[in-house]
Amino acid sequence: MHEMSLCEGILQVLEENATRQDYRRVKAVRLEIGALAGVELEALRFGFDAVMRGSLADGARLEIIEVPATAWCMQCAQTVLVRQRFDACPQCNSHQLQVTGGEELRIKDLEVE
Numbered sequence: 341m342h343e344m345s346l347c348e349g350i351l352q353v354l355e356e357n358a359t360r361q362d363y364r365r366v367k368a369v370r371l372e373i374g375a376l377a378g379v380e381l382e383a384l385r386f387g388f389d390a391v392m393r394g395s396l397a398d399g400a401r402l403e404i405i406e407v408p409a410t411a412w413c414m415q416c417a418q419t420v421l422v423r424q425r426f427d428a429c430p431q432c433n434s435h436q437l438q439v440t441g442g443e444e445l446r447i448k449d450l451e452v453e
């Protein structure tokens with residue numbers, strides 16, 4: 341499952357940073373996830389608890405910041421909101437769109453001690 345390996349990747353980052361930033365426990369992880377990142381949030385929350393169990397982030401709170409998908413429309417010459425990658429422009433129906441946001445998938449910040 342994609343979300344499971346995603347969580348393993350997060351744990352790896354947490355462990356690497358623990359030495360560098362000198363913390364022993366992670367209390368909360370804030371993730372920024374774009375609407376186009378292809379992440380199933382339910383599966384992510386489930387995987388997160390399972391993967392963090394017994395680690396330095398055991399029982400850590402997972403906060404998810406959802407970033408909407410945006411695209412630049414050449415016809416309208418402005419940024420519009422889209423729901424998925426190959427959507428037409430909601431305003432003029434053009435397909436000349438370039439995705440500009442919503443692909444984020446990153447750790448925004450951590451609460452540690």
Ligand SMILES: [Zn+2]
Pocket residue numbers: 413414415416417420429430431432433434
């Ligand atoms: Zn448009």
